Amino acid sequence: MRVHSAQQRLIRGLNTNTRRNGALRQTGVAALDAVLITVAAYAAYTWRFGLGFVNDTFGPSGTVWAYYAIPAVWMALLAACGAYSLHHLQTGMVEYQRVALGSGLFAGAIGISCYLTMYDLSRGFFVLLFLIGIPALLVGRLARRRVLMHLRRRGHFQTSVLVAGSPAHIDEVARVLRREKWLGYRLVGAVTTADIEETPSGLPVLGKVSEVGDLVHESDVDTVIFAEGSFPDSQHFKRMAWELEELDVQMIVAPALTDISSERLSSRPVAGLPLVYVERPQAMEASRWSKRAFDIIGSGLLLLAAAPIMAAVAIAVKLEDRGPVLFKQTRVGRRGEEFQCLKIRSMVVDAEARKAELEAQNEGAGVLFKMAKDPRITKVGNFIRRFSIDELPQLWNVFRGDMSLVGPRPALPKEVAQYDSDTVRRLDVLPGLTGLWQVSGRSNLSWDETVRLDVYYVDNWSIMQDLSILVRTARAVLGSSGAY
Structure with missing residues (x-):
């Protein structure tokens, strides 16, 4: 079998564009870096010498060369470190690491050169240059990647x-x-x-x-x-x-x-045979003291910050129907241990009794019960569920040790009873206030995709991943995407 001639022409055109797009991408990244570095150099120069400091022999008249030389040398070191390699411009953290490495080498080169030549470089200018320049480069790369992802989803740069x-x-x-x-x-x-x-x-x-x-x-x-x-x-x-x-x-x-993070993989050639070593899953590491300390400090600070919001919502809930403010529900935690999960009540008082009437209208995936327009939700409840305010009391569950800030969502006992052997893996870590599936689509995901993301989190846990999920959670909650 052969590709038909019309299809050949189409694919040839697409890939001509692909190669052209690759070159344009590298040129665009280099141009963006040049602009950001030049602006950083100009800002550092203006800020430092515009403040009227004295006792610096390296004044404005001696800094003109920096405006031209710094971008050229800085970008040369970035290129030498692979910051413009198409391979590194795709996905992962390598792109940011290369930018940081090249910038660090440039800072070291300037310091060593000035020391060896006894050149009296303004320390204020030097510090400001990198305090402004490095964050600007990293944010610029992040923004570029976000734009590129958006364009790719729309069918461009394929x-x-x-x-x-x-x-x-x-x-x-x-x-x-x-x-x-x-x-x-x-x-x-x-x-x-x-x-x-x-x-x-x-x-x-x-x-x-x-x-x-x-x-x-x-x-x-x-x-x-x-x-x-x-x-x-x-x-x-x-x-x-x-x-x-x-x-x-x-x-x-x-x-x-599948579903193994790059941090757990390492390639080691042995007698010409490329062996891929896979580190063991991280479920045990996710239960150690470092994560627990992170949870205690994080939940404690968030409880203090969220206290005024919870107080205001509690008053609103009480005024609406005079019912209880908190809703307690038995959930399953790590290793199948049950605990009382706390939420601000967002439904009518007899919501559990009315659930059986609505089973036929269930829109949830797998064993989950979800309805986009659940008639049991109160007016206040509709608002607080949209922005996940109803889950703030679970910070107390985290502080007590029933839950973690990040992990698979705690399930109901009857849901756990329906788990298969793969899904049970979700119970190997503490359930979380937020998790990987929440920041990847929330209620819009299928049950299989939800399980896949939760199991991926269990197997590939790291503190950096927890921090990333917390940042993405704030963005998902503010956008209220997939929440109901």
Whole structure:
């Protein structure tokens, strides 16, 4: 089988744009950095010498060179550290690490050069330059990535890819690429060893794995992803790498490892064999003293900050129907231990008794009960649920040790009774006030996707991930996305 000529022309056009977009992306990032560094140098110069300090031999007349030299040298070191590599401009923290590394090297180079040459550089100018410049570069990179992700979701800056492997593994890779549209991969088709017209998910099969070179040559595909089942042995893989090297095609290998963070993976070549070492899951680490200390300090500070809000909401709840302010419900915690989960009451007093009448209208995923327009929710409850204010008393649960600031949401005992062997993994850590699935779509996610995200959190826990989730939670709550 071969790609039809019309499709070939389409793919060739897409990938010509892909290469052009890659060059434009690098140029755009470099231009943005140049502007930010120049502004930082100018701001540091103006701020330092505009304040009228004295006793500095390095005055305005001696600083003119810095306005021109600093951006050039700084950007050169950023480039040397790989801050403009397309590979590092994709995803993950590497891009920010390279920017920080290049900036740190530049700061050290200036300090050492001034010391060795006994050049009397203004310390105020030096400190202000990097206090302004480094945060500006990092924020600029973050903003660029956010804009790029938004454009990719709208179909711009796409990279056309072929996926090779067994049909089942091809569909697994395709499912991720279709779900994570912000990655910018456009699926062209599949190549496999099976004699089929399309994969079970409907991705068209364009040929055999042995024909990848011809298909790439004819269609000008920019990237080929090799999943499990692509080759019978390592020699076939090596020969394919040689062939694609001549065609200037990006080769990506997707091993049969899913939902494992990069921090748990390390590659170590042994006698020419690239072995991937996988660190053990982090569920035990998520139960140690560091996370508990983080929870106590964090929940204590948040309780103090949220006290006025909870007091005002408590008055509003009491005035609306004279019912109790707090709602206590038995939930399942770590290792199946039950506890009383606290919430500000957002429903009518007899909400639990009326739940049976509404079971047929359940819109929740899996074992969860959810309704976008639940008639049991009060007027005050509708507002506080929209911004998750009703869950603020759970900070006390966190302070007591029943819950954590971040983790899988605490489930009802009857929900846990329906868990399968994979879903039970959610109970290996303390339940959280917020979690990975809440900041990834909240009520808009399917049950399988909710479980996948919670299990990923359990297996790949880290303090940095907790901090990231808390920041994203604030953004999700303020946007009230998926909350009901």
